[in-house]
Structures are given as C-alpha cells and as structure tokens.
Amino acid sequence: MPNNIVIYTDGAARGNPGPGGYGVLLISGKHRKELSEGFRLTTNNRMELLAVIKGLEALKNGGSGVTIYTDSKYVADAVSKGWVFEWEKKGFKKKKNPDLWRRFLEVFRKHKVKFKWIEGHSGNPGNERCDQLAVEASLGSDLNIDNGYEDKDIEQSLF
Secondary structure, three states, X not given: OOOEEEEEEEEEEOOOOEEEEEEEEEEEOOEEEEEEEEEEEEOHHHHHHHHHHHHHHOOOOOOOEEEEEEOOHHHHHHHHOOHHHHXXXXXXXXXXXXXXXXXXXXXXXXXXXXXXXXXXXXXXXXXXXHHHHXXXXXXXXXXXXXXXXXXXXXXXXXX
C-alpha cells in the first residue's frame, strides 16, 4: 500500500486523575514525526485516546492505510471489538470520554485504520519513545487545560 502509515501512541497521567500527557510517533517510509502535549488535570485513558486522535489528525491525506500500535486495551478493544460503534448508537450515554470518542470517530472514518495492541514497557522502541514523550509532556511547566475532562459535568449534561 503506497500510503501505509504506522502510528505509535501512548498516554500518561500522574495520579490518574492528575497531570498527564500523550506521545505520538508517526512513520511513513523514511519520514518520522513526533507529537506530544501535556495537560494539568486529566486521566490516563483520555491521554491514550487523545494520542490516537492527534496521530490521525496529523495525516494530510484521507483514505490512508494506517496501523496504530497502542498499549491501551481501552482504545484497542473499544475499536476492534466494536464497542465504540454501539456506544455511538446509544449517544455515548453513561460512557466516559464522549467528547474524545466523537472526535475519534470523525477522524477514524477518514482512513483505513487497523489497531495492534502491544504490551507496554516491553522494549518496543516505538512504544518506549511514545511513553517518554507522554511522561515528559506531563512534567511540563506550562500545561494545557483538558476542557473535556475539567468541564465533564457540563459536557455530560448536554447529552
């Protein structure tokens, strides 16, 4: 596949909830790009999912063949086992992180995406690099606000 892209992702939160961050490594042929961002209050699952979203949003062309490597069972299982599509049909009622799942589905549907779950901290270079990026981002001095988490009561009351 000429536009086969590999994305490694990881998320971290210290305290869960606490300061957190995500790390992304995109690979296409000889090209590599790293992304990371830190937040002052969030959860590990939000950062795992946001890493996937940010990786997919970074792609310039729709219809790309993408393989995402993640150590998050939360994300990998929700997609590969079809749970997220059932949650969507029910309006994400009583589900966590509906803001991010909606955003994920929008960008997910623009590409041909496969998920591969990998064990975290098992020596996989892509996963280890993303873990490093996520942790470093969570330790930053100028952390962003995760509005979807900090305003979650408002978000949930709207749906």
